[in-house]
Amino acid sequence: METVAIALGLVVLTAIVTTAIVRRPLRRLALETQRIVRDPSRRISMISGDADLKELGHWINALAEDSERSRDALHHERTLLASVADGLTQGVIAIDGERKIEMLNDAARRMLGVQSSLVGEPLLEFVRVPELRELIDHTDDASAEVQLPNGPRALIRAARTWGRAGRVLLLEDVTAVRKLETVRRDFVANVSHELRTPVAVIRANAETLLAGAKNDPVMSTKLIDGLHRNAERLARILADLLDLSRLDAGQYRMELGPVPVLSVTEQSLTAVETQAQQRKISVHVDMPERLTVKADAKALDQILVNLIDNGVKYTQVEGNVWVEARELGDAIRIEVRDDGPGISDKHRARVFERFYRADPSRSREAGGTGLGLSIVKHLVESMGGEVGVEPNTPRGSIFWLQLPSVPTPTEALAS
Ligand code: ADP
Secondary structure, eight states: OHHHHHHHHHHHHHHHHHHHHHHHHHHHHHHHHHHHHHOTTOOOOOOOSOHHHHHHHHHHHHHHHHHHHHHHHHHHHHHHHHHHHHHOSSEEEEEOTTSBEEEEOHHHHHHHTOOSOOTTSBHHHHOOOHHHHHHHHOSSOEEEEEEOTTSOEEEEEEEEOTTSSOEEEEEEEOHHHHHHHHHHHHHHHHHHHHHHHHHHHHHHHHHHHHTTGGGOHHHHHHHHHHHHHHHHHHHHHHHHHHHHHHHHTTOSOOOOEEEEHHHHHHHHHHHHHHHHHHTTOEEEEEOOTTOEEEEOHHHHHHHHHHHHHHHHHHSOTTOEEEEEEEEETTEEEEEEEEOSSOOOHHHHTTTTSTTOOSSHHHHHHTTOOSOHHHHHHHHHHHTTOEEEEEEOSSSSEEEEEEEEBOOOHHHHHHO
């Protein structure tokens, strides 16, 4: 009996010990697996004892490796997607079924005028635009052009995310395109308007001549003079338009180099001499001979002819025009001043616009095209300079431009 009890006790003890021996590595395996679940870069180290446990450990390690590879691949794809999205000029916003932001790229952040990530925030709280709400509610892919609050005008395309209730929004800034379209439309309308009058005069005069006026010497001289003046006007408009289109297309060939201001001014004066004499305008030139600018000589001549010609055109008979230049830091400031009627504040801000005229009848009467100052501005800015207009005292206007100065050889030696 006693022997049986001892034997039974031994069996129970062996079972307990065996279970403990088997359970310890199993427990360790469970713990290590748990750690792997939290951090797939970990691995199960050595499993002692049971071959089955060892194999299980091996397969858990294989699973961990697989999961780590998937995690790295996912991370790589996310980073790639984020950098592609941030590199886009188009804004991209992804929202979930509850219209909360899941992702937005740098361009979208710029367009919405926000710096923070906004992920998890409801989109419509930031962009309170009714059209956007409609766009998101739309069941199909849709697009709309909206004015973003304090931001650009944007063309937004909304696409459904595949198999989910969310949306991907693509935002394109169309502010510049729309502005350009308006400018172009206005420009075409202005050109047609400018061409209409001379063409109408030429047609009417030609018809009158053909109808018999050619036989009347007085009448025909008058009509032919009208033909000539209006043909000249058309030629001037076309020449200015051609210059502008060359400048716009970047086809106006400029050769920047040292240009002596005084000699170009003297050359420009010859182009306006006759008109100045006819109107008894005195043109005064005052500048040191040494002043040299970095410019294109032909462009600078065109600028000065335009500005001096305007001074002569718009100043009353027997008035004065001054052409002056001086150093101003690293630049040379050239001024064309007159003691004419001047330009009122409201017009002054706009005279550099194409076809803008402060005094349309005076401009047309003087043969102006309304394009001279816009060409001047384009030319000056293409040479890296600045241009502007200020009122002269006691009367008249000061048109000024600043161009980079080039030190003369003696100055360069002295410095
Ligand atoms: P335009 O061919 O009509 O002279 P511009 O572009 O040269 O065209 O000038 C635009 C307008 O600016 C002119 O129509 C005129 O009203 C005004 N303007 C330009 N220069 C002067 C000036 N020196 N004095 C007064 N008004 C001027």
